[in-house]
Amino acid sequence: MKMSKSDYFFIFIASFTGFLCYLIHGLESLYLASNYALNLLILILPMLVGGLLIGGLVQQFIDQNKITKALGEKSGFSGLIFATLAGVITPGGPFTSFPIVFALYVAGADIGALVAYIAAWSLIGVYRLVIWEIPMMGLDLSILRFLVSIPLPLIAGIAARRLVQLIPLRDRESIKK
Amino acid sequence: MNTSYVIVWVFAAILSIMVVRKKGYIGLKKSTFFAGNQALSISKKMPFALLTAAFIAQLVPIDELSQIVGPQSGFFGIIISALLGGLLPGGPMTSFPIALIFFAGGAGAPQIVAFLSGWSIFAVHRVLVFEAPTMGWSFVAIRLISCALLPILAGLIVHWLPVGDITVPPIFGL
Numbered sequence: 001m002k003m004s005k006s007d008y009f010f011i012f013i014a015s016f017t018g019f020l021c022y023l024i025h026g027l028e029s030l031y032l033a034s035n036y037a038l039n040l041l042i043l044i045l046p047m048l049v050g051g052l053l054i055g056g057l058v059q060q061f062i063d064q065n066k067i068t069k070a071l072g073e074k075s076g077f078s079g080l081i082f083a084t085l086a087g088v089i090t091p092g093g094p095f096t097s098f099p100i101v102f103a104l105y106v107a108g109a110d111i112g113a114l115v116a117y118i119a120a121w122s123l124i125g126v127y128r129l130v131i132w133e134i135p136m137m138g139l140d141l142s143i144l145r146f147l148v149s150i151p152l153p154l155i156a157g158i159a160a161r162r163l164v165q166l167i168p169l170r171d172r173e174s175i176k177k
Numbered sequence: 178m179n180t181s182y183v184i185v186w187v188f189a190a191i192l193s194i195m196v197v198r199k200k201g202y203i204g205l206k207k208s209t210f211f212a213g214n215q216a217l218s219i220s221k222k223m224p225f226a227l228l229t230a231a232f233i234a235q236l237v238p239i240d241e242l243s244q245i246v247g248p249q250s251g252f253f254g255i256i257i258s259a260l261l262g263g264l265l266p267g268g269p270m271t272s273f274p275i276a277l278i279f280f281a282g283g284a285g286a287p288q289i290v291a292f293l294s295g296w297s298i299f300a301v302h303r304v305l306v307f308e309a310p311t312m313g314w315s316f317v318a319i320r321l322i323s324c325a326l327l328p329i330l331a332g333l334i335v336h337w338l339p340v341g342d343i344t345v346p347p348i349f350g351l
């Protein structure tokens with residue numbers, strides 16, 4: 001099995017915190033923690049597998065060219081709404097979303113749309129909601145947080161369009177080369 | 178909880194049919210390949226991430242922290258929670274279990290919403306590992322400033338809403 005740096009990081013951090021636990025609370029705390037972790041794992045697993053599959057399926061409907069057209073400099077308020085929707089349905093972790101953000105920026109998407117996209121993906125991404133939040137936090141709290149956060153990416157996008165006039169961004173042309 | 182399992186799998190089944198109609202079985206194959214790859218990468222991290230969360234829950238006095246941000250803590254508690262959430266490193270595998278313990282320990286609903294939003298938006302590790310290297314620091318600055326008030330806003334909206342009792346899943350073993 002191929003191990004990446006971050007895999008080792010997780011093993012290291014688990015061993016380190018586990019060792020601290022053992023020093024402070026003794027052997028029984030290790031047993032309690034493993035029991036908790038195992039129960040969570042069983043709770044999450046059916047959702048995780050279903051959610052990952054949904055992520056793969058949704059990718060089949062994404063058309064890069066159309067998205068870039070809809071998110072360009074002159075896309076206005078509808079561009080922000082479109083970016084928010086795209087963020088909501090983007091599956092996967094930062095390793096899928098940031099390559100998309102970068103590609104969209106190089107292709108001509110404006111900063112408001114990109115900020116709205118990231119905010120939507122991180123705050124109201126359906127994928128994370130289904131796989132992680134609902135199984136762990138319960139339906140009530142998850143849905144409440146989701147509904148309350150719906151307008152927030154639009155606010156962030158509008159703020160970013162104002163801010164970019166004060167803080168200049170890296171030139172797109174120089175990135176391409 | 179069983180309802181959400183059913184919803185996810187029905188949704189997955191409907192999407193599968195749509196993909197087969199649009200792109201044929203090759204589309205379905207690509208989708209499962211994508212899912213399988215991610216599952217493989219997650220499965221190596223997840224047991225350790227969950228364990229880490231359980232260990233941290235025993236090391237950090239989450240009970241005492243969650244009393245400070247109880248339902249009565251209002252605006253002050255919302256700000257503190259948003260900051261705590263923003264400082265929490267790691268992905269959903271570690272953060273949600275910690276948030277759950279935080280909530281069960283006595284944190285209020287507006288405060289826990291601010292906590293989760295703060296974590297979603299500021300995610301220190303994500304900024305350092307993904308965002309800054311790909312997009313550059315001026316982009317990071319613009320995004321963080323634009324989003325700075327959102328966790329507090331989310332908490333305040335919940336605070337103002339007439340929300341009844343919120344139930345969360347039981348915590349096992351701890």
